[in-house]
């Protein structure tokens with residue numbers, strides 16, 4: 032199957048684009064013999080205003096992703112009042128000094144990638160009584176500037192997180208922009224399998240169908256739903 036991101040034409044509404052993404056997920060799932068319901072679409076709304084999120088919610092979308100804690104804190108509390116079933120995923124790097132706020136405002140963490148963060152999360156979970164499901168981010172491309180634990184350190188890091196009693200549910204990756212994503216998705220899946228983890232957070236606007244073919248349970252799609260971002264988000 033070829034990678035064909037849905038056209039984010041300026042005239043298409045968020046609702047139209049969501050429907051197109053859902054169709055593409057269903058097609059990829061069918062091709063892989065998977066149930067499309069086994070794939071959660073996370074709408075990545077970073078840089079877009081709460082109005083855009085509200086529009087997606089009106090179209091039935093409930094899972095949203097943000098890569099900055101501050102932006103999540105600012106945008107979602109009012110939306111949660113009317114939609115308590117909203118699920119907010121943190122998909123960007125988490126600094127230990129933001130853990131407390133992240134645990135209050137987010138529901139799922141996708142970027143657990145180092146022991147100091149694991150320890151801080153464990154502390155905050157026991158203090159607050161809120162235990163958020165965590166994905167461990169793996170730097171499958173071993174890019175020095177990118178977050179995530181190294182692939183060869185993943186088994187030990189997963190074990191360390193489990194020893195801290197963290198609810199580790201799966202693995203997450205962001206493949207290098209200039210490479211074929213498939214080998215990275217396959218590597219992530221292999222590491223997950225040998226560690227008994229069955230959730231995979233992988234696939235973005237340009238490659239989510241490939242990710243679904245290779246077992247993604249969570250795809251993180253931004254621009255194909257909300258349109259192009261006018262400024263690059265901080266990493």
Ligand SMILES: *Cc1c(COP(=O)(O)O)cnc(C)c1O
Nearest residue numbers: 075098122235236251252253254
């Ligand atoms: C922004 C972002 C996405 C969504 O990217 P698009 O290409 O706009 O779909 C997915 N994952 C992470 C970690 C991101 O920061």
